[in-house]
Amino acid sequence: MGPLAQTVTRLYGRRGWSVLAACAVILFALFPLANLAMPKGSLFYISDYTVALTGKIMCYAIVALAMDLIWGYTGILSLGHGLFFALGGYMMGMHLMRMIGREGQYQSELPDFMVFLNWKAYPWYWSFTEHFWYSALLVVLVPGLLAFVFGFFAFRSRIKGVYFSIITQALTFAFMLLFFRNDTGFGGNNGFTDFKRILGYHVATSQTRMALFMLTGAVLILTLLFARTIVASKFGRVLTAIRDAESRVMFSGYNPVHYKLAIWTASAVICGIAGALYVPQVGIINPSEMSPANSIEIAIWVAVGGRGSLVGAILGAGIVNFAKSWFTVAFPEYWLFFLGLLFILVTLYLPQGVVGAFDEIRRRIEERKLGQAVRGSAA
Amino acid sequence: MPTRTISAALGLALLLAWAGFAWALPADLVLAVAAGKSDEQVAAVGRLVVSGDAGVEAYFKALLDGTVQVAGGKRVLLVKDEQAADAATGEKVAPLPEGLEDAVVNNRLRGALESAMGALKLISPDRAERLAAVKTLEDGAGEEMLPLIAKALAAEADPQIKKSLALVQASVQLKSADAAMRMAAVKALAASDNPNTKTLLLGLLEKKGDNFSEPDAAIRAEAQDSLKAVQSRLSVGERISQVFTGISLGSILLLAALGLAITYGLMGVINMAHGELIMVGAYSAYVVQNLFRTQLPGLFDWYLLAAVPAAFFASALVGMLLERAVIRFLYGRPLETLLATWGISLILMQSVRSFFGAQNVRVENPVWMSGGVEILANVVLPWNRVVIIGFALAVLLLMWFLLTRTRLGLFVRAVTQNRSMASCVGVPTARVDTLAFGLGSGIAGLAGCALSQIGNVGPDLGQTYIVDSFMVVVLGGVGQLAGTVYAALGLGMANKFLEAWSGAVLAKIAILAFIIVFIQKRPQGMFAVKGRMADS
Numbered sequence: 001m002g003p004l005a006q007t008v009t010r011l012y013g014r015r016g017w018s019v020l021a022a023c024a025v026i027l028f029a030l031f032p033l034a035n036l037a038m039p040k041g042s043l044f045y046i047s048d049y050t051v052a053l054t055g056k057i058m059c060y061a062i063v064a065l066a067m068d069l070i071w072g073y074t075g076i077l078s079l080g081h082g083l084f085f086a087l088g089g090y091m092m093g094m095h096l097m098r099m100i101g102r103e104g105q106y107q108s109e110l111p112d113f114m115v116f117l118n119w120k121a122y123p124w125y126w127s128f129t130e131h132f133w134y135s136a137l138l139v140v141l142v143p144g145l146l147a148f149v150f151g152f153f154a155f156r157s158r159i160k161g162v163y164f165s166i167i168t169q170a171l172t173f174a175f176m177l178l179f180f181r182n183d184t185g186f187g188g189n190n191g192f193t194d195f196k197r198i199l200g201y202h203v204a205t206s207q208t209r210m211a212l213f214m215l216t217g218a219v220l221i222l223t224l225l226f227a228r229t230i231v232a233s234k235f236g237r238v239l240t241a242i243r244d245a246e247s248r249v250m251f252s253g254y255n256p257v258h259y260k261l262a263i264w265t266a267s268a269v270i271c272g273i274a275g276a277l278y279v280p281q282v283g284i285i286n287p288s289e290m291s292p293a294n295s296i297e298i299a300i301w302v303a304v305g306g307r308g309s310l311v312g313a314i315l316g317a318g319i320v321n322f323a324k325s326w327f328t329v330a331f332p333e334y335w336l337f338f339l340g341l342l343f344i345l346v347t348l349y350l351p352q353g354v355v356g357a358f359d360e361i362r363r364r365i366e367e368r369k370l371g372q373a374v375r376g377s378a379a
Numbered sequence: 380m381p382t383r384t385i386s387a388a389l390g391l392a393l394l395l396a397w398a399g400f401a402w403a404l405p406a407d408l409v410l411a412v413a414a415g416k417s418d419e420q421v422a423a424v425g426r427l428v429v430s431g432d433a434g435v436e437a438y439f440k441a442l443l444d445g446t447v448q449v450a451g452g453k454r455v456l457l458v459k460d461e462q463a464a465d466a467a468t469g470e471k472v473a474p475l476p477e478g479l480e481d482a483v484v485n486n487r488l489r490g491a492l493e494s495a496m497g498a499l500k501l502i503s504p505d506r507a508e509r510l511a512a513v514k515t516l517e518d519g520a521g522e523e524m525l526p527l528i529a530k531a532l533a534a535e536a537d538p539q540i541k542k543s544l545a546l547v548q549a550s551v552q553l554k555s556a557d558a559a560m561r562m563a564a565v566k567a568l569a570a571s572d573n574p575n576t577k578t579l580l581l582g583l584l585e586k587k588g589d590n591f592s593e594p595d596a597a598i599r600a601e602a603q604d605s606l607k608a609v610q611s612r613l614s615v616g617e618r619i620s621q622v623f624t625g626i627s628l629g630s631i632l633l634l635a636a637l638g639l640a641i642t643y644g645l646m647g648v649i650n651m652a653h654g655e656l657i658m659v660g661a662y663s664a665y666v667v668q669n670l671f672r673t674q675l676p677g678l679f680d681w682y683l684l685a686a687v688p689a690a691f692f693a694s695a696l697v698g699m700l701l702e703r704a705v706i707r708f709l710y711g712r713p714l715e716t717l718l719a720t721w722g723i724s725l726i727l728m729q730s731v732r733s734f735f736g737a738q739n740v741r742v743e744n745p746v747w748m749s750g751g752v753e754i755l756a757n758v759v760l761p762w763n764r765v766v767i768i769g770f771a772l773a774v775l776l777l778m779w780f781l782l783t784r785t786r787l788g789l790f791v792r793a794v795t796q797n798r799s800m801a802s803c804v805g806v807p808t809a810r811v812d813t814l815a816f817g818l819g820s821g822i823a824g825l826a827g828c829a830l831s832q833i834g835n836v837g838p839d840l841g842q843t844y845i846v847d848s849f850m851v852v853v854l855g856g857v858g859q860l861a862g863t864v865y866a867a868l869g870l871g872m873a874n875k876f877l878e879a880w881s882g883a884v885l886a887k888i889a890i891l892a893f894i895i896v897f898i899q900k901r902p903q904g905m906f907a908v909k910g911r912m913a914d915s
Binding site for chain 2: 292336337344
């Protein structure tokens with residue numbers, strides 16, 4: 001077996017790869033065909049709404065994967081992943097705002113909110129954002145750098161457990177307040193919206209949307225493989241060991257700070273990328289994305305799906321968010337009740353999430369089979 | 380004839396009465412007001428006002444009513460219902476003389492008369508009337524009122540009226556064409572401790588186009604000096620009120636965080652629903668208020684006395700229910716507790732929203748809590764804030780007493796320090812947990828009751844305080860009451876002082892950033908419990 005084949009088999013078994021391939025077919029062939037080629041009203045037609053919703057949820061699923069890496073595998077509950085997500089979104093939003101050009105309400109070179117504030121020029125941190133690749137770089141760099149600096153100090157002083165969660169929440173809260181200010185230069189509480197084009201294509205057309213959708217799907221699959229590579233490696237083993245007994249890891253001669261910092265920064269960067277994919281699809285980014293509530297919701301996606309199993313994170317993000325979009329249409333008043341109950345019931349009765357419950361069921365069935373076999377052979 | 384006698388007696392009485400109201404106004408001034416040129420009219424109004432004679436008011440009123448007539452350009456008469464009286468003396472004039480002409484009251488004169496009528500009330504014996512008179516003068520008084528103002532100022536005993544009046548005087552003098560008078564006014568203002576003086580003096584130094592609004596450079600220099608004097612006097616007051624608002628915010632933070640100091644600090648439960656327990660307390664106060672309004676309107680002012688225990692027990696009950704139903708299964712799993720209690724907070728918020736509506740509800744201050752106590756000219760301490768500071772102190776003392784001087788407190792501390800050992804010596808740990816959690820929740824309810832007196836009460840009330848209260852507890856050091864107190868007061872003060880310097884939002888951000896950095900340096904907070912655990 002070659003080294004590549006070895007890696008491939010280590011990531012997933014035959015069945016895992018087949019499921020992944022099936023998902024890829026659905027995302028890259030079925031969806032585009034059903035959305036673009038089928039006539040509206042046809043049984044096989046998938047509406048733009050469904051495409052947008054699925055695309056949005058795939059962005060969330062990427063965030064959930066990032067969360068699972070840091071929480072499920074390393075045991076660090078971050079309440080700041082909403083911040084990294086929003087920062088990535090804002091970086092992409094800056095570029096999209098510049099691409100509006102003179103098509104804004106005031107037909108000015110500057111975004112409408114700056115005209116409104118009577119600003120004459122872009123602030124310095126907006127420089128070069130008209131170049132797509134520079135903005136794409138910012139999407140990775142800004143959340144990554146913030147996470148690196150914050151994590152460096154936090155992990156070095158051995159802040160852990162709930163302390164870390166609360167501090168990340170404070171960080172998120174502070175950034176939310178900052179972005180709510182008009183003077184910060186990110187559009188205040190309206191944020192960025194009314195985007196017109198991305199890379200020269202109009203953002204609202206079905207074709208552009210489908211391209212973004214497929215790109216998101218590709219990033220999701222790549223993120224899953226990347227995360228799987230990490231957790232299946234020796235590095236990943238150390239992460240799990242840190243989660244289970246940090247002191248022992250330390251006493252065995254590893255420095256947990258490096259490991260935690262690396263996975264924390266990687267996780268933040270993944271969130272930033274997800275945010276950048278999210279903004280052009282949803283068409284708006286504003287500071288409420290940074291509210292502490294959003295970050296905690298990310299944790300519940302992972303908890304519902306099952307911590308420490310990457311597929312669980314994706315499942316959880318899907319289940320909770322499809323439920324949310326259904327509830328907010330059908331019973332808007334009951335959504336928070338449902339979400340609240342979900343938080344309580346999952347932590348009390350489903351500590352391993354949906355995936356864990358399936359595993360449990362499968363284990364019991366196999367046990368029963370085994371028992372029958374034993375009894376059969378005895379008879 | 381009896382009828383004739385009676386009518387004669389009546390007539391005499393009337394005459395006497397009339398004579399009793401008679402007065403003696405300078406006839407030339409009276410005439411000047413009624414028939415002079417516009418400037419003379421206004422000047423004469425001012426001079427008449429100073430005389431303070433009882434007839435002035437009647438005369439001015441008649442002028443405004445349009446019942447004054449001038450006979451032959453000489454004699455001014457008040458004519459009403461075919462009866463006439465001399466405006467200068469009040470004597471009856473009969474029969475009506477020939478050649479009467481209406482006195483002309485143009486708009487300028489009307490304005491002067493109205494302001495004079497107001498000014499006349501300055502010497503009224505009724506305090507409220509005098510206060511109203513000063514208020515009308517503040518809207519703009521002419522120079523002709525100065526003598527009257529000076530007179531009223533000399534006679535005035537009420538400090539509040541005196542202060543406003545002095546300011547009115549100065550503002551009139553500053554508009555005077557006479558440079559000496561302006562100079563005197565500017566000098567006099569240096570002794571003022573009224574915050575409005577600052578605006579007055581700043582107005583002089585303003586530029587209108589190319590010229591200063593005060594043309595005389597010497598007066599401007601003097602104004603500059605006076606301004607400095609006033610500012611330095613005012614800055615003392617500003618400092619004091621800053622410290623006070625700092626303490627006030629600190630006491631609110633303390634109230635919000637004290638309950639958390641028990642549930643998180645002592646028991647180690649991350650209760651994200653703590654904010655919602657505060658909200659439950661605030662809504663209990665609202666319900667009690669409504670009950671009093673409909674059932675006991677006579678005792679409405681004292682509804683708070685019932686609201687305080689109601690808020691405590693409502694929140695304590697909710698807290699104990701939560702502990703029994705959810706939290707006790709999660710002891711030792713803080714991250715799971717965090718998520719579960721967050722779920723609880725969502726449910727509590729949504730329940731309140733469904734039950735009371737998503738809008739803020741109105742909780743009224745009792746009469747004895749509205750208003751404030753003035754300790755300096757520019758420092759008024761609102762009663763509700765003062766009461767809350769006292770309340771926070773009382774709650775703190777009560778909690779200290781409970782934790783250090785009662786059996787329950789002993790048990791709580793024992794369970795905190797070593798659960799299994801406490802259990803071995805017979806402490807009912809499960810019950811202690813429930814009671815302690817109930818106590819922490821009840822104190823959150825008390826905080827809510829206090830907050831209902833100073834802010835909006837709405838379903839999102841708890842969300843505003845949850846991050847802050849965690850910051851207080853984390854900064855103060857887990858497991859430490861004293862730390863919580865210092866952290867709350869310190870954060871409150873720092874917040875208010877930064878706010879004056881950078882604005883509210885930036886101050887808040889700076890505080891959060893400070894805490895984040897501080898925790899890096901001292902991960903255990905200001906007051907750490909010393910231990911030897913490898914994992915602590």
